[in-house]
Amino acid sequence: MQLSFYDSMSRRVEPFVPLAPGRAGLYTCGPTVYNYAHIGNFRAYVFEDVLHRALEYAGLSLVHVMNLTDVDDKTIRGSREAGLSLREYTRKYKDAFFEDLRALSIEPASVYPAATDHIPEMIDLIRRLFDKGVAYQAADGSVYFSVAKFPGYGKLAHLDFSGMRSGVRISNDEYAKDAVGDFALWKAWDEADGPVKWDSPWGPGRPGWHIECSAMSMKYLGESFDLHTGGIDNLFPHHENEIAQAEAATGKPFVRHWMHCAHLRVNGEKMSKSLGNFFTLRDLLAKGWSGREIRYVLVAAHYRQPLNFAFDALAAARTALSRLDDFSVRMERIASASAPAAQTEAAIAGTHPHSSGPAPAVQTAGLSAPSWTERHLEAFDRAICDDLNTPLAFAAAFSLVNEGNRLAQDGAATPADAAAALAALARMDRVLGVLSRPASEAVPPRVQALLDERAAARAAKDWAGSDRLRSEIAALGWAVKDTREGQRVSKC
RNA sequence: GGCGUGAUAGCCAAGCGGCUAGGCAGAGGACUGCAAAUCCUUCUAGAGCGGUUCGACUCCGCUUCACGCCUCCA
Numbered sequence: 417m418q419l420s421f422y423d424s425m426s427r428r429v430e431p432f433v434p435l436a437p438g439r440a441g442l443y444t445c446g447p448t449v450y451n452y453a454h455i456g457n458f459r460a461y462v463f464e465d466v467l468h469r470a471l472e473y474a475g476l477s478l479v480h481v482m483n484l485t486d487v488d489d490k491t492i493r494g495s496r497e498a499g500l501s502l503r504e505y506t507r508k509y510k511d512a513f514f515e516d517l518r519a520l521s522i523e524p525a526s527v528y529p530a531a532t533d534h535i536p537e538m539i540d541l542i543r544r545l546f547d548k549g550v551a552y553q554a555a556d557g558s559v560y561f562s563v564a565k566f567p568g569y570g571k572l573a574h575l576d577f578s579g580m581r582s583g584v585r586i587s588n589d590e591y592a593k594d595a596v597g598d599f600a601l602w603k604a605w606d607e608a609d610g611p612v613k614w615d616s617p618w619g620p621g622r623p624g625w626h627i628e629c630s631a632m633s634m635k636y637l638g639e640s641f642d643l644h645t646g647g648i649d650n651l652f653p654h655h656e657n658e659i660a661q662a663e664a665a666t667g668k669p670f671v672r673h674w675m676h677c678a679h680l681r682v683n684g685e686k687m688s689k690s691l692g693n694f695f696t697l698r699d700l701l702a703k704g705w706s707g708r709e710i711r712y713v714l715v716a717a718h719y720r721q722p723l724n725f726a727f728d729a730l731a732a733a734r735t736a737l738s739r740l741d742d743f744s745v746r747m748e749r750i751a752s753a754s755a756p757a758a759q760t761e762a763a764i765a766g767t768h769p770h771s772s773g774p775a776p777a778v779q780t781a782g783l784s785a786p787s788w789t790e791r792h793l794e795a796f797d798r799a800i801c802d803d804l805n806t807p808l809a810f811a812a813a814f815s816l817v818n819e820g821n822r823l824a825q826d827g828a829a830t831p832a833d834a835a836a837a838l839a840a841l842a843r844m845d846r847v848l849g850v851l852s853r854p855a856s857e858a859v860p861p862r863v864q865a866l867l868d869e870r871a872a873a874r875a876a877k878d879w880a881g882s883d884r885l886r887s888e889i890a891a892l893g894w895a896v897k898d899t900r901e902g903q904r905v906s907k908c
Numbered sequence: 909g910g911c912g913u914g915a916u917a918g919c920c921a922a923g924c925g926g927c928u929a930g931g932c933a934g935a936g937g938a939c940u941g942c943a944a945a946u947c948c949u950u951c952u953a954g955a956g957c958g959g960u961u962c963g964a965c966u967c968c969g970c971u972u973c974a975c976g977c978c979u980c981c982a
Binding site for chain 2: 427445446461463599646649652654657676677680686687688713718721729731732735739746799802806810811814815818821824877883898899
């Protein structure tokens with residue numbers, strides 16, 4: 417499979433060619449652990465998860481690094497207000513973050529380096545920048561990067577800084593930088609930092625925000641690596657500054673492909689902490705929405721398009737997911753039903769009445785898939801390869817469901833068809849992470865006993881008894897539905 | 909002001925210079941002791957004005973509107 421991705425620097429969709437064949441290095445900007453992340457933040461992490469899964473789906477061996485920013489103005493302020501050490505304070509939100517990742521079925525990264533565990537690496541990098549003459553210490557004791565001394569500055573964001581390079585001395589209460597565009601590499605300690613400080617050649621203080629990502633990405637992925645991603649709002653200044661720091665120090669190209677996802681909106685505006693129009697994952701879970709439903713909404717839109725968050729979308733996701741689950745149940749039943757051997761073999765040999773076209777290429781559960789599932793898998797793969805076109809990928813999944821349902825309705829679906837459909841769905845789900853039916857809740861013995869009793873009553877056409885048992889089961893919190901294949905219960 | 913992105917059916921959301929996107933809702937049908945659910949079918953859109961073309965939702969230009977970034981932000 418040849419993956420192609422839109423690159424924020426070239427502003428084009430380009431084939432993804434990893435530096436080392438068969439391997440990919442991915443750095444994704446993680447959370448600042450000062451609060452619960454909101455679902456706008458999670459849009460980025462879900463997008464990165466789809467990228468992570470797509471790279472592995474394409475057969476690449478992946479090293480995925482996601483940083484945790486556990487020292488900055490907000491974490492320091494928060495810890496002081498809470499009367500906790502920085503470590504204790506950020507621990508709580510780190511734990512919450514990982515819990516949220518699990519709720520959204522986000523695959524773990526290979527490593528989650530925290531900024532406070534990499535201060536020596538950052539100091540080393542700053543030292544190298546001094547050696548190259550692009551860093552300077554200002555009167556306030558802080559160390560800054562001189563943007564004017566890095567010729568490529570602005571190449572990612574396509575911003576023109578020529579008007580800012582006149583060396584105008586800027587000074588106000590907080591900063592003593594040479595130029596407005598200069599950014600802090602090392603922030604000198606001040607009273608508001610309380611006990612938070614590290615020693616450095618430039619005096620006590622703490623790292624600037626941008627330096628951690630340059631230092632940690634290069635530590636774990638090398639001085640040049642394949643992919644670096646984040647929300648679009650990280651593009652400038654954060655990622656621009658990372659490039660400046662890394663390339664000024666090493667003289668090598670930092671990152672090959674930059675990818676950024678668009679914002680989640682609420683009523684047409686960006687969801688953000690500062691606007692106050694956000695929902696945390698916890699808010700939505702508390703309202704009864706599942707992580708899977710939330711993930712569906714986030715994955716079903718293309719990552720480069722703004723997505724307006726709405727509860728209608730969650731409701732639509734719920735219905736669409738139960739349709740997928742019903743399909744899975746239907747296929748599982750058909751797949752496990754005993755079928756005449758000849759029919760199964762015909763399906764395997766590709767002479768099945770519903771198979772058409774050339775012999776199937778993909779192996780599913782040891783059997784060649786009937787070609788009708790193959791068509792949808794090919795459409796799916798094309799969609800993912802084309803800059804992670806998840807809306808189109810979902811269309812392929814639903815086309816598969818539709819065709820499988822039609823076969824089932826005609827009574828024409830063989831166990832091999834059903835098994836192939838399930839295998840295809842499972843394969844698609846390796847990228848999307850929402851299609852497969854979660855393990856259903858175990859039915860308590862008491863409910864099962866009533867179900868058995870009711871099945872007997874129904875067999876005897878004892879409708880009064882059947883209805884009475886249905887309400888008894890309902891009183892225990894389970895809803896019974898009579899399908900063509902028998903009773904089905906679900907928790908209500 | 910600079911740099912971008914977008915406008916698609918009731919709602920959400922893709923591709924594509926001619927060939928059914930998909931989901932949700934709605935409508936019709938099938939199934940059914942009743943419920944509920946499920947399945948099938950179906951509704952056929954592309955801001956406005958020009959241009960290119962045999963042919964434009966798709967390419968080009970302009971207009972209108974919306975959103976983002978321009979040193980906290982996923």
